[in-house]
Amino acid sequence: MSSRLLINRSIKSVGFGNSAARRFNSSVSSLKVQSQAAKQALLQGVSQNRSTTLSKKASLRYNSPEGLDQVFPFAYEIIQTRSKSLYLQASELEKQIAQETNANQVQALKQQREALLVEAEINNPEVQYNFQMNQINMEVPVYRHLAKQKWSKYEMIKMIQRFETLHVIPDTLPTINPEVEVNVQFPNFVNKWVENGEILSTKVTSRAPIFKIQEFNEIPQGQKYTILVIDPDTPDIKNNSFSTSLLWGLTDIEVSLNNPLVHFDSRQLIDYVPPVPEKNTPTHRYVVWVFRQNIDSPPIQSNSIEDGVQRNRFDIRAFVKQHNLQPVGGHVWRNAWDRFTEEVRQDYGLPAGRVFSKERNSVRL
Template identity: 45%
Template sequence: MLRRSLSTSTRLQSSKVWSDFSGSRPQSFSIPSAQIKRSILEGTPASGPPSIKRRFNRVKYTPPEHIDETFKLCYDFVESKAAQVYEKASKAQTVEEKEKLLAEAELHNPEVQYNFQYHDKLENDPRIIDYEQPVYRLLGKQHWESYGQMLLMQRLESLAVIPDTLPTLVPRTEVNIRFPFSTGINKWVEPGEILSTNATSLPPVFKIQEYEPVDPNTQYTILVVNPDEPDLANDTFTTTLSYGLANVKVSYNDNLVDSRKFDQSNVLVDYLPPVPEKNVGNQRFAVWVFRQRHPVEQPSGQLSRDNFDIRSFAKTQGLIPVGAHVWRSHWDSQADTIRAKYGLPAGRIFSRIRT
């Protein structure tokens, strides 16, 4: 049986856009494991697929009949098509057109597909999943839209974050949050999840993942608002600004917004942790990420947290909402401890009967 490693006389040298790494092809376009790469591109070895861990199962494995010849034929054909797309990309007139063609040229590359499908997409290693490359941004966007984006919008709408904070959102940027490990939780938070006051006692880390072509000088504003602060005087609720950051820069791969990575000039308002009062119920903490049209100027005085009008602020500053997130919190046994840690007054206790 012929192996995929054998070349054919009909294959043009100029069409080897995937297999020729003698030029400047990115490392992320190659499978990092040489053993797995050979198994995929050259055929399954007699010892079985290296991706199967147990030797007993590897030895038993029998590849489908003629899979090696079929794969080689398909690989050569699709690679030659990719060479044609690269030729078109070299003549593209706009950034958007070139980005689209470069992604199309690598979309069916089995090495690119393997790297994306079998490695961490959220905490990506740029040597394997490099979001600087258009094809990985395309794959990342498709993966996000297939589940994460729909889950986010369902939670924003079912929890009435839309329209209680902003009227709507066309999600263009994936936003994820997590809190420092020292608070007892070390995972990316699912939208709408209920977290303890201890888990949210320190400022969150934001991950802003862009999938569109974005100017590298683009800056972002991040606002965390609580629209469920009781307003007894008016028998309603008001919005409190829990955290505000502005003029933040990120890149496709270096996109973690961590309090250890920016300075006080980026802080509009210091982090105020969730400390809901007893019997208030769940409070929503909505995270909004905006692209800035221009740098946001620091207010002359301290930006007021109370009765914060996020719609007016976004309009005044020319902010474009591109992403969001939300978590919930309610009173628990650690709330008083967190209040004392931040020098906050004792919380009230609400009851069904007004006194």
């Protein structure tokens, strides 16, 4: 029995509501391998003549390991039986969710239900194949689970490592517990996402970046985000130290699981000003902070910058506290003064940059 037929039968037999049935049916196709040749090879083994996924002649002699073709059908049947049992349990939770009135209890039941749906498909060979081929639908819990697992094993660890070694935390915010993946790309850096901590030319960063915010959990209706791009390495001559500048602020951002790109029509708190480090200053860190806005909080007003928060000497901690923002992700890149910096200043109508001494003098600046 095919896994698609098995899922459909389990839905009908336990009496899912119409909306729930539609959600399950709409996700079934994304759990299947679309290529019939690849699906046949995946579920029935590869013949001794050729592989459906290897095109080079030197690789065409591949065939399934000895004995696997005989054992696999029994293992697959066990997976299907287990999957049906888990779908039955998920359907019971669906009924409880429909009857429950306590918001906290509903949230707990939804988490249990999602865990069951993940477990029901995690060992499905078609799901694993689709994930490896990046043919996924992030609305489906099992793909979100696999994507988060992959992210947390490398990209999340690297992001935290860069934030700690570059002292982004605690220089900007005290700490971070990443929940979303944040990617940054510049129009002058086509088809390449910026690595955390990468040093870029000021020519590359002269145009406003593109952001991608990938959630790994179901996004509540009405959830919005705020993005702040800051420079914590702005020279503060008066105090012989450094201060924080706000380069760009976006608010009321909406993204979806399958469309994580931030649109440029998001409301701006302040216009983008590109990184223009001054000569002989240390390499500047440019930090992107992504926040979840509290659904019950009023929207951040566009004139809040003029009313109390300046681009220069920007107090990010006070701003986050004032607007009840929850930091959920971030990114950092670096810039130093280069031969393009003055050209970028002229393009944006900025004053000429200062030139600092390479050696610290005993007299305060």
